[in-house]
Amino acid sequence: MPESPDPSHPTDAVASPPGRSLWHDRNFLTMWSGQAFSQFGAQIFELALPVLAVLLLHATEAQVGYLTAAATAAFLVVGLPAGAWIDRMRKRRVMIVADGIRALALAALPLLYLAGRLEMWHLYVAALVVGIATVFFDVSYQSIIPSLVEPDQIAEANGKLESTHQLASLAGPAVGGGLVALVSAPVAIVVTVATYLASMVALIFTRDHEVRREATDHAPLHREIAEGLRWVFGNPYLKRIVATTSISNFFSTIVFTLVPIFYLRILGFSPATMGLLLSLGAVGGLLGAMLAARISRRIGEARAIPVSAIAFAVAMVPLPLAAALPQAWAFTLLVVQTFTMSIGVVVYNITQVTFRQRITPSRLLGRMNASIRFCVWGVMPLAALAAGWLGSWLGTIPTLWIGALGGLLATLPLAFGPFWRTRDLPAARA
Template identity: 65%
Template structure:
């Protein structure tokens, strides 16, 4: 069956993605939704902590609700997604997220909003995000040729970080002008625009016929076996999972740490997020240069060392209140820079090495492991914050983050320059 002319052009080897209208359509939609997500990332904590007076436990419960879906439905989601058109899954997920978010300002306007409403919306958003994110990390190979996958990932990550620069600043302004609940509406609109862009995007994905599908449990098992049967993927999962566990403890309590413990304003918190996004954007831009200098394999442990060490600066801000704000700016920039360098490198390797029919299950299996720990960590953050206090909990999380790099630092990555290819 012949492909559309636009898709044939998109799959022509060595064609610049800047001239690929199909990829640019999808990319523009993601840029808008990522911008909106950054606004909500600032607006929701302000809504919970300052307007609803959420406790440490409330914040932990809210964080757990947002990520619980990766633990509860993460594995079967991958098997289901491999049986569906991934772009179509992303469209439905965007619409669901838009509708769920729109409920918050309506409840606030009616004077009915409570913390349990936010928890319920977070649960719905979490399920939709599981399906969207797994599809998002699996759809790129069906949009661009294999030799452009790294370029596509770099462009998508660059946009995410640019959105992170502008989003918090816009979010802070919107919160001041129309209040936090209604700032959330902007994100809902961007999700709908993202769905519209995806409707106009074309892909080359071929879904297996229904009678060719394996039983669900067998499909899940095959995805797990693929991930943990590869020594490189196995160690990447170890580092990413441990890092996510302890960073979730940190980020769950971060709004309370910044707004209450350190006494910073929402605007200053937005600046910290924006500077972190600048670091991520720079990291995405220079990743190709670093890969040429260090090699793909060595970049993974090197970047892990940086982001595990730099995490110590965050709780250290309590000890030096006079320079806490500039210290947090440095920590945010370097931390996000190194995380983006690590993520682009390892995600590109995962997409390149995995057969197309297993992409959904591979990403879902990894997400189950590395994001499934997050609701547990969020609940633990609430408990530890209540019991030991926020600063002590932040130090525990920073100390635990140091252990995350051990999986890739002690693995085979230092002994090679480039990671294996499918032919290997």
Template identity: 65%
Template sequence: MSQSDADGTDRDVIAEARAESERPGGLAGPVSEWRNDDRTGDTRVTDSGPTAPPRSLWRDRNFLTFWSGQAFSQFGSQIQELAIPVLAVLILNATELQVGMLSAAGVAAFLVVGLPAGAWIDRMRKRRVMIWADAVRAVALTALPLLWWLGALQMWHLYAVALIVGVATVFFDVSYQSIIPSLVRPAQIAEANGKLQATYEVANITGPGIGGWLIGIIAAPFAILTTVGTYLISFAALLFTRDDEPERAPEDRAPILHEIWEGLRFVFAEKLLRRIVGTTATSNFFNMVSTTMLPIFLLRELGLSPASMGVIFSLGAVGGLIGAVATPHIVRWLGEARSIPLSSIGFSVVAVFLPVAAMVPSIAFPLLVAQGFVGSFTVLWYNVTQVTFRQRITPPRLLGRMNASIRFVVWGVMPIAAVLSGALGTWLGVVATMWIGAVGQLLAALFVLIGPFWSMRDLPDTEAPSAR
């Protein structure tokens, strides 16, 4: 599991917010009252009168429309992440280096267009960006089963589709991480994050298992059509979602390079955030070195079926769901600041299980499930905590650029790591490559282990002066 920001993501808490506290009751500023919004069935803030208790998002039709579309999209993406490597390894007989190149193609966009994407997205309506991204992903993925059916599918087609889908995903994810404040009230951001993250973890659990079953029944290329369908459902849901985000005024726009630099400066000027980014980027790099070889290890060296591979991923992902539920309680008990180094110890140490499983094939299945379970749990604990911190300290006008800057660093290292993994796998072999990745992940936690987190209980609520 990567911390995708971090972001493990990829696989992180899916929303960036305004500079209010995301904790329950964390409203800042003047006393306000909430009035009903007939368009959404929810409430909005005015500047007079007492504060009414927040209503549950279960009663917000607008958010439920958005949430349902993203639930299908997350489920479909899990099938895609299983089906494309299976297609490469079992149908096109990809080599270690080719698998590395394919993994790199899928995340290269974060390195190539990640920074300007953030600046562009801060100038646009984020919901519209997501709509276009869903359409591009659906069209690109449809090409794979069509080419396979025509008998023309080659590895370079997979590379091309992975690159196109990756670029669309950059724009989708950065927008997705910044749209929640325009959909719900400030006091509901934590609830929205929890619902989206829990849904993502349910998709992690069910998606790979069902994907493996589909691949066994209808073959990997046609299983990808399931993902296409879920992206189209997300597309439709976004069309019916309404948001309160105004377009940024033209006079508020600086030259693109200046805006990119402003986002980077904000991220790296804040000392706590800088340490978190260091741990996340290092962990993602070495995690990619290890896991790029995982499809070859499972499907070729262990001889497992795609269905068994999906079961391993699904059982491991249960830890992420439990982590999403348990994190608020753990944070209240231990504190936000201490949760950062403690969770990083967990996902760094458990990474060693992966090469150990490769060395002891007789117990590989339970070890891989345990590695996925503990890794998912601790990554969720880490991501929920650190993203909530980022949400509080980031000014609204910098949300897209802050997100893109962090993604550029913590995901931008992944295509480099994937290519390196393919080269190391060809030169040293699969197991040796996994060991290199595991040792590197042990070092990743040092950025937050050696720092001020242990002496604090809670992380700051506002932007540090040095980051302004």
């Protein structure tokens, strides 16, 4: 890290003393608590929305594909300019507004349901609006950490936030499944609305030391977008991470788009059973969040990235086999499969996101994250549409095999890259 102070990371900012645990940082804990509520609510929504579509509105494979495409289309449509815009704004304020928009959009669904007017197109619109707000929230979320904590605390902060995500993944689906069974999917979404409001309040009371860029530092939008892309694809490590994550997201989205139909119709699971399965599998993600730093120390940060990516890809393969098993055995297989997959993806995400944040200059953080999100999330609406088309043409199970086996291709950019030749990735920002 350069000795000279970064103007966007002033030395007089309020932050934890170097070396001090974030457990003693009340400001970070305030933001963290809000995100805990938000992540928990998001998990309930992610279960309630497909249950609502598949069981209550009787959605086809194609309609489920359209719904997933609507939820992820924003990363393809506004992902790149969002990063440039966010680098010109205070990221915490962007997150506050995004939380409010998400809460309003989701609040409309239970009201339409109670009025007896809810239709599939309402789900498409709500998913699209929430998706756009989530683009701005997530890019800001991944860019704000360096303005909340000291550079040597970034990895700890990411680990804590990812642990919260995994705890939400652990409890959220089970609670969501119970709520859906008890009060119906649309009413369960009210809980998600409340958690987004809680996140918004927590962010209002959080303080950061981000300094807004001067207007004289603003270049035309297309030049700022290009600068972010050049930074990402000019780095030999980042461009391979982007390639692997993009290919993996394409094929895993094909799988996850049709998983609700696979679980609820083909295997005959109830929403509560589906939620329990996802919660038990998420224990692996919690374990991965706890072990990520230890794994990086043991085998090296650089090698942990391809190892975890390969583990995730291999764990995806057994999923379609569940269709050939009795329901109880299928449930057991899917728990083990999801558990293993969750370990791989969490270790991968913590390691590579920490690396990205560490080497990127503060003025480029928003554009770096948006550029990467555009590539790795922008493929998802296309994959969702492909899943709907393939599912209608070939059937759900053959499409799951295409997604599961195709995911193995994603490991190639990392498996044959420079990661094996070194233990640790570069530590200094350019």
